[in-house]
Amino acid sequence: MHIARVRARGIHTIRLLSLTCPKRPPNSSTYSSSSRPLNAAENMFKKAIQDHPGNGTKALHQTDLLQVNGQAPPKPQPQPQQFGAVKRKLEAQESSLGSLHNAVYFDENDFDDDLDLDEPQPLIAPSISSSAPPQPVTYPDLDTLIKPSQSVNTRAPADVNYPDLPSISQDEPAIPSSMQLPWSSSPPSHFQPPVKKPRTLPWTKEEEEPRNDKRKSFATPQRKKPQEPWNKSESAIKAQQKELRQEYKKTQKPEPKPKPKTPADAKVASLFLSDEQKAVLEAVVDRGKSMFFTGSAGTGKSVLMREIISKLRQKYRTEPDRVAVTASTGLAACNIGGVTLHSFAGIGLGKEPAVELVKKIKKNQKARNRWLRTKVLVVDEVSMVDGDLFDKLEEIARRIRNNGRPFGGIQLVITGDFFQLPPVPEMGREAKFAFGAASWTTCIQHTILLTNVFRQRDPVFAGMLNELRLGNISPSTIEAFKKLARPLDVKDQIDATELFPTRAEVDGANSARMGRLSGEVMRYNAVDSGTIQDQQHRDRLLSACMAPPLIQLKKGAQVMLIKNMEDSLVNGSIGKVVAFMSEDYFDAYSKNDKGSADDAMGSDDEAVHRARQKLKHLAHTEGSASMARKWPLVSFLQPDGSERHLLCQPETWKIELPNGEVQAQRQQVPLILAWALSIHKAQGQTLQRVKVDLGRVFEKGQAYVALSRAVSQEGLQVTRFDPRKVMVHPKVVEFYSKLATITDALKKKKTKKARTAPAVDYDDFDDFDDDDF
Ligand SMILES: Nc1ncnc2c1ncn2[C@@H]1O[C@H](COP(=O)(O)OP(=O)(O)OP(=O)(O)O)[C@@H](O)[C@H]1O
Numbered sequence: 001m002h003i004a005r006v007r008a009r010g011i012h013t014i015r016l017l018s019l020t021c022p023k024r025p026p027n028s029s030t031y032s033s034s035s036r037p038l039n040a041a042e043n044m045f046k047k048a049i050q051d052h053p054g055n056g057t058k059a060l061h062q063t064d065l066l067q068v069n070g071q072a073p074p075k076p077q078p079q080p081q082q083f084g085a086v087k088r089k090l091e092a093q094e095s096s097l098g099s100l101h102n103a104v105y106f107d108e109n110d111f112d113d114d115l116d117l118d119e120p121q122p123l124i125a126p127s128i129s130s131s132a133p134p135q136p137v138t139y140p141d142l143d144t145l146i147k148p149s150q151s152v153n154t155r156a157p158a159d160v161n162y163p164d165l166p167s168i169s170q171d172e173p174a175i176p177s178s179m180q181l182p183w184s185s186s187p188p189s190h191f192q193p194p195v196k197k198p199r200t201l202p203w204t205k206e207e208e209e210p211r212n213d214k215r216k217s218f219a220t221p222q223r224k225k226p227q228e229p230w231n232k233s234e235s236a237i238k239a240q241q242k243e244l245r246q247e248y249k250k251t252q253k254p255e256p257k258p259k260p261k262t263p264a265d266a267k268v269a270s271l272f273l274s275d276e277q278k279a280v281l282e283a284v285v286d287r288g289k290s291m292f293f294t295g296s297a298g299t300g301k302s303v304l305m306r307e308i309i310s311k312l313r314q315k316y317r318t319e320p321d322r323v324a325v326t327a328s329t330g331l332a333a334c335n336i337g338g339v340t341l342h343s344f345a346g347i348g349l350g351k352e353p354a355v356e357l358v359k360k361i362k363k364n365q366k367a368r369n370r371w372l373r374t375k376v377l378v379v380d381e382v383s384m385v386d387g388d389l390f391d392k393l394e395e396i397a398r399r400i401r402n403n404g405r406p407f408g409g410i411q412l413v414i415t416g417d418f419f420q421l422p423p424v425p426e427m428g429r430e431a432k433f434a435f436g437a438a439s440w441t442t443c444i445q446h447t448i449l450l451t452n453v454f455r456q457r458d459p460v461f462a463g464m465l466n467e468l469r470l471g472n473i474s475p476s477t478i479e480a481f482k483k484l485a486r487p488l489d490v491k492d493q494i495d496a497t498e499l500f501p502t503r504a505e506v507d508g509a510n511s512a513r514m515g516r517l518s519g520e521v522m523r524y525n526a527v528d529s530g531t532i533q534d535q536q537h538r539d540r541l542l543s544a545c546m547a548p549p550l551i552q553l554k555k556g557a558q559v560m561l562i563k564n565m566e567d568s569l570v571n572g573s574i575g576k577v578v579a580f581m582s583e584d585y586f587d588a589y590s591k592n593d594k595g596s597a598d599d600a601m602g603s604d605d606e607a608v609h610r611a612r613q614k615l616k617h618l619a620h621t622e623g624s625a626s627m628a629r630k631w632p633l634v635s636f637l638q639p640d641g642s643e644r645h646l647l648c649q650p651e652t653w654k655i656e657l658p659n660g661e662v663q664a665q666r667q668q669v670p671l672i673l674a675w676a677l678s679i680h681k682a683q684g685q686t687l688q689r690v691k692v693d694l695g696r697v698f699e700k701g702q703a704y705v706a707l708s709r710a711v712s713q714e715g716l717q718v719t720r721f722d723p724r725k726v727m728v729h730p731k732v733v734e735f736y737s738k739l740a741t742i743t744d745a746l747k748k749k750k751t752k753k754a755r756t757a758p759a760v761d762y763d764d765f766d767d768f769d770d771d772d773f
């Protein structure tokens with residue numbers, strides 16, 4: 001058995017238990033679901049499961065789907081590099097997007113945080129996945145697909161050797177936690193290269209070693225328990241628990257370091273940026289270029305953006321407020337640990353003319369300071385930023401900073417895919433894409449088109465999705481999509497997640513499925529806090545948070561993890577609740593299981609006896625409510641087909657300004673129901689099994705966003721496929737048709753160099769001019 005304990009954000013201890021890992025060597029430290037008799041602690045575990053009867057008791061099994069995705073993938077062949085285009089000074093385009101916004105495709109509350117904001121309103125800070133990397137496939141670039149006769153380039157990742165992040169010196173002064181990391185509510189380990197530490201028992205020496213000062217600075221001080229209904233114990237109880245663990249530690253032999261469970265795991269743990277991703281990173285971080293990088297779904301824009309944010313924060317570590325991290329919507333901002341553009345700017349709804357907005361900002365000292373201090377402005381999911389808003393912000397920047405350079409001299413780092421969800425329409429006014437802003441081309445020095453698709457390894461499927469993206473669907477692709485109407489061949493208990501355009505449909509579907517489960521309902525209320533005292537204001541900010549104020553679960557409920565825990569347990573992982581148990585039960589079970597696996601801890605009976613004694617002792621201790629608090633134990637399906645058990649204890653989401661002020665914070669169990677999900681919430685996610693009814697889709701970009709969440713055809717069910725439902729805006733097609741790949745541009749400019757150089761020399765950026773495109 002393989003057990004791990006992860007100190008999450010210094011607030012709660014997360015225990016991970018890996019079960020049923022196929023093809024494991026007999027002496028490995030991971031648990032094998034063999035047919036040996038159950039030991040006593042396993043019986044405890046089973047009893048915990050029986051205490052909550054439902055549908056989810058059966059262990060998950062390796063599936064065909066995951067065999068496809070997780071094991072022994074074919075080695076990609078080396079291919080010529082292909083880079084996105086660099087294009088400067090595009091003509092400003094008049095928008096005529098009236099037809100784009102005939103209907104609202106998600107609940108208006110999704111954007112509550114963007115409304116009625118008179119004060120700067122930042123957004124949440126959570127998770128981001130950088131794991132489960134499939135082997136990249138090359139994605140046909142737009143020109144290729146418009147002219148299907150051209151060949152598709154592919155890239156081999158093997159030649160990419162991305163350097164490790166620089167280590168943090170112990171001598172450096174402590175820096176506010178929020179500024180050090182892109183997702184301040186995540187543990188620092190999430191932002192290091194994915195070199196996985198051997199997982200250990202909770203009480204082993206390794207885990208108890210003091211963390212360095214930097215790490216300590218991330219330990220969330222809000223762990224002052226009195227505020228937390230799920231943790232009413234006094235600190236003495238925790239101390240006592242720690243003592244017990246230390247006692248155990250003294251009596252136990254050190255755990256041998258576990259080997260990687262499977263070759264697939266090792267692969268998951270090594271996510272390197274591709275050459276084109278590295279090139280963008282370098283241009284932004286080292287060369288200070290203002291860039292817009294784009295590309296189809298799954299080309300690693302978010303992965304790259306997270307890396308850029310991380311590097312920028314290192315670069316400005318002594319002045320963390322120099323880097324402003326924003327996104328178009330609350331949810332998108334939440335996903336990169338930033339705030340909405342509106343909140344950053346301090347413009348409320350931003351309806352007034354720029355001059356009026358400048359006056360408003362000048363009255364707000366904090367907002368004014370943000371504008372003055374910012375050196376780099378990161379904007380994610382730019383496809384939903386309105387073009388007029390972009391122009392207003394550009395003018396505001398120049399005026400407030402008293403700097404006539406584009407965007408007042410602020411470096412812009414922008415990403416998104418305009419083929420995905422468009423700006424939210426406004427009543428009586430045609431929404432405008434950001435690339436249609438008059439100032440867009442003067443502000444963006446380089447536009448990069450990422451071309452390697454990582455999400456879908458199958459080039460045929462990637463090609464089908466690209467046709468969908470461009471709204472140029474061939475008869476064979478239509479046929480192929482129609483064939484996907486069949487139900488998925490699922491051999492375990494994880495159902496395909498159904499994607500809906502509206503929140504009401506999602507809630508209805510999830511409630512119906514919950515209603516079918518028997519068993520006790522467990523309710524988990526969030527605990528909110530922050531510097532904003534006004535309840536309504538705080539609630540509005542937190543409404544964009546993935547974590548709901550209340551989640552009700554039953555055994556057997558299908559859930560999605562909404563935080564990154566480690567390489568293979570990431571935001572987007574789907575699993576089933578298999579039990580509800582306390583920390584101690586879980587500890588006892590996992591500890592005992594470990595003992596029986598490698599005989600390091602004496603007899604099973606002895607271990608169980610100790611665990612029982614401990615529980616008995618704690619049960620008689622005053623204030624032991626938290627010890628008895630039961631948390632959902634979720635069995636997650638991993639990319640290698642094994643299952644992994646995680647005891648899901650509360651995590652923290654923060655809405656944090658660049659200066660480190662936590663305006664609002666939510667602590668909640670990191671789960672949401674996942675039989676159904678809104679397309680809006682699914683944007684940016686990678687899902688193993690997806691079901692989409694195209695009959696419900698009615699907005700441009702929706703069909704593409706929904707279908708491109710899937711990693712494979714095997715994991716995708718599409719009903720009522722109709723090419724007319726796949727709507728693409730002609731302005732977007734026109735915009736992208738002007739972009740060439742970097743490879744093309746380099747070839748044209750320096751043919752000889754491009755042929756011999758192993759990677760793109762981004763000095764060449766400076767050599768491009770409009771004629772190159
Ligand atoms: N360099 C890389 N190597 C391996 N896998 C990668 C790499 N970059 C991204 N991935 C993986 O590809 C998948 C998609 O990445 P990501 O979510 O960043 O794409 P995206 O371009 O942001 O997609 P979307 O437009 O749908 O948001 C993720 O599973 C991610 O882990």
Ligand SMILES: [Mg+2]
Nearest residue numbers: 301302303684
């Ligand atoms: Mg993304």
